[in-house]
Amino acid sequence: MTLTADERWDLIEKISNKVVTFSKFKHTLKDALGELTVKPLTGIPIAIAVLYGFWSVFSSFAGTLCTDGFFVKLFDGHFLPWIQSVFPGKGGWFYYIFVGDPAADNCFEAFGVLTSGLFVAIGVVLPAIFIFYLMMALLEDVGYMPRLAVLIDTIFHKIGLHGYAIVPSILALGCNVPAVTATRILETKKQRFIMMTLLAIFIPCGAQLGIMQEVIPESIGIVLLYLIFGYFLFGFILNKITPGKSPEILIDVPPYQKPLWNNISRKLRMRLGGFFKIAVPFVLFGCAIVNILYLSGTIDWLARVLTPLLTGWFGVPGETVGPLIAAFLRKDLAVAQLSAIEMSKYQMITSVVLVSIYFPCVATFVMLLKEGWKNLLGSLAVLVTVIFLYGGLINVIWKLLGVQ
Amino acid sequence: MKKILLMGNPNVGKSVFFNRLTGANVIESNYPGTTVDYTKGYMKGNSEDFEIIDVPGTFSLEPKDKAEEVAVKMLEEKKDALVICVIDASKIERGLYLALEIIERGYPVVLALNMWDVAEDKNIQIDIEKLKSILNIPVVPTIAISGKGFKEVVLSIKKAASVGVKEIMEKVGEIK
Numbered sequence: 001m002t003l004t005a006d007e008r009w010d011l012i013e014k015i016s017n018k019v020v021t022f023s024k025f026k027h028t029l030k031d032a033l034g035e036l037t038v039k040p041l042t043g044i045p046i047a048i049a050v051l052y053g054f055w056s057v058f059s060s061f062a063g064t065l066c067t068d069g070f071f072v073k074l075f076d077g078h079f080l081p082w083i084q085s086v087f088p089g090k091g092g093w094f095y096y097i098f099v100g101d102p103a104a105d106n107c108f109e110a111f112g113v114l115t116s117g118l119f120v121a122i123g124v125v126l127p128a129i130f131i132f133y134l135m136m137a138l139l140e141d142v143g144y145m146p147r148l149a150v151l152i153d154t155i156f157h158k159i160g161l162h163g164y165a166i167v168p169s170i171l172a173l174g175c176n177v178p179a180v181t182a183t184r185i186l187e188t189k190k191q192r193f194i195m196m197t198l199l200a201i202f203i204p205c206g207a208q209l210g211i212m213q214e215v216i217p218e219s220i221g222i223v224l225l226y227l228i229f230g231y232f233l234f235g236f237i238l239n240k241i242t243p244g245k246s247p248e249i250l251i252d253v254p255p256y257q258k259p260l261w262n263n264i265s266r267k268l269r270m271r272l273g274g275f276f277k278i279a280v281p282f283v284l285f286g287c288a289i290v291n292i293l294y295l296s297g298t299i300d301w302l303a304r305v306l307t308p309l310l311t312g313w314f315g316v317p318g319e320t321v322g323p324l325i326a327a328f329l330r331k332d333l334a335v336a337q338l339s340a341i342e343m344s345k346y347q348m349i350t351s352v353v354l355v356s357i358y359f360p361c362v363a364t365f366v367m368l369l370k371e372g373w374k375n376l377l378g379s380l381a382v383l384v385t386v387i388f389l390y391g392g393l394i395n396v397i398w399k400l401l402g403v404q
Numbered sequence: 405m406k407k408i409l410l411m412g413n414p415n416v417g418k419s420v421f422f423n424r425l426t427g428a429n430v431i432e433s434n435y436p437g438t439t440v441d442y443t444k445g446y447m448k449g450n451s452e453d454f455e456i457i458d459v460p461g462t463f464s465l466e467p468k469d470k471a472e473e474v475a476v477k478m479l480e481e482k483k484d485a486l487v488i489c490v491i492d493a494s495k496i497e498r499g500l501y502l503a504l505e506i507i508e509r510g511y512p513v514v515l516a517l518n519m520w521d522v523a524e525d526k527n528i529q530i531d532i533e534k535l536k537s538i539l540n541i542p543v544v545p546t547i548a549i550s551g552k553g554f555k556e557v558v559l560s561i562k563k564a565a566s567v568g569v570k571e572i573m574e575k576v577g578e579i580k
Contacts, residue, residue: 267431
């Protein structure tokens with residue numbers, strides 16, 4: 001025998017009348033904190049402070065302390081000269097692939113699998129994602145995320161989503177791969193499509209953030225502004241043109257909790273484990289592929305063919321073809337490679353934005369495919385349009401501002 | 405191998421439960437919707453081994469989003485499974501809604517009243533013995549993050565049997 005929903009609620013009421021007694025509810029410090037962080041008047045300043053704090057810790061720990069303070073010295077001062085001298089076959093193609101430029105004096109420019117590859121993976125990206133995931137786990141376990149969702153709900157409604165879209169969006173700042181799966185908490189196909197497309201195009205992953213704040217610390221703010229603006233601009237358009245519904249939701253805000261060190265460390269271990277298993281091999285492999293394409297002359301040929309488009313439409317040098325190919329494997333690698341190309345500050349900003357909104361990395365691509373090929377095709381169509389329109393628009397903005 | 409589904413509303417601690425029962429590693433967070441796909445793990449019981457499945461959180465068996473669809477599909481595919489229904493002791497009504505739906509479909513259920521400490525903080529008292537006799541299934545208060553009540557959950561697995569909702573309705577009328 002099964003009941004209708006009404007009969008079931010009736011039965012539940014009877015049961016709970018018999019077994020549950022409510023005594024006086026005490027207002028605790030936890031509840032007070034909970035309200036302060038969710039009411040707009042106090043919640044929005046607190047949210048800005050939290051996000052600012054997040055970013056400061058991220059950039060000072062990963063960039064200043066680990067990468068500049070330790071790994072740059074280790075790699076450029078000791079490892080690079082050592083491997084340049086002991087690796088056999090200087091001048092040969094094997095040496096070029098694994099060590100790169102024998103005259104390079106830093107690991108960004110050498111571009112060998114064992115020099116730039118290892119340096120980017122271990123020296124730049126590892127500290128970045130370590131600190132990102134540590135802080136992320138803290139925010140998650142304390143229970144701050146749903147409060148952020150409540151605060152940002154109104155803005156997300158403008159792009160056909162609701163507050164909970166903050167969960168995949170912030171996860172994507174770590175890595176786009178789990179973020180694609182996390183879009184399942186959204187209710188309708190329309191919402192999931194908008195979310196997946198936006199995050200694949202506009203949200204840079206932790207690895208990319210780490211490398212960006214290492215190689216273009218002075219312009220990362222502008223790059224992020226372009227990405228955030230694009231996220232909402234194209235979200236707004238997608239919401240208008242995608243058929244389907246965007247329902248309201250009631251957000252369940254759980255109580256604050258003291259984070260458990262055990263849980264945090266386990267999460268960190270799992271996520272870093274994933275980085276070593278998937279990301280590191282891709283960085284090294286990507287480095288090798290790009291070097292092979294250089295050696296075989298493919299990249300020079302592509303650069304010649306595509307220069308009119310790259311320079312004419314986007315205003316960036318033809319050499320950016322190499323990084324754009326690498327971007328398909330790993331975005332962090334691509335940004336590292338860009339830093340070795342000579343160009344103006346504005347061209348650099350445009351090309352970093354291009355690398356970000358350009359095709360999602362292979363791992364994200366596979367995840368999107370798993371969620372359905374029709375969605376993937378749709379996302380790709382949006383992506384190609386966005387690259388040309390938005391990339392071109394940025395070039396136009398520079399031209400109008402009179403900078404090159 | 406006997407299958408156990410771990411089901412419940414979003415953000416009631418199913419993943420913490422799962423990690424404790426199986427020693428596996430699934431991500432736990434303090435917001436609804438962390439588990440959107442299912443994960444399998446194994447548990448050694450006293451006399452037999454169990455396969456345990458961490459099912460995404462759902463409010464009812466009429467799915468509203470993709471994660472809930474996964475949950476309902478899991479339940480329908482595993483006709484002979486036992487369900488450990490994890491509910492938030494401080495919001496018992498909405499948990500019972502799902503528990504009743506599962507019971508009505510004929511699955512044997514163990515009911516875990518998780519976040520017992522939160523309910524105590526909020527001064528909510530639940531008469532476990534009464535609830536047990538009304539539902540006629542094992543009911544265990546638990547605190548997943550500290551591990552309280554887990555032994556009892558495991559021990560009561562063999563006591564779970566399917567019950568008719570009609571008996572529950574009769575019982576709730578009789579009991580004082």
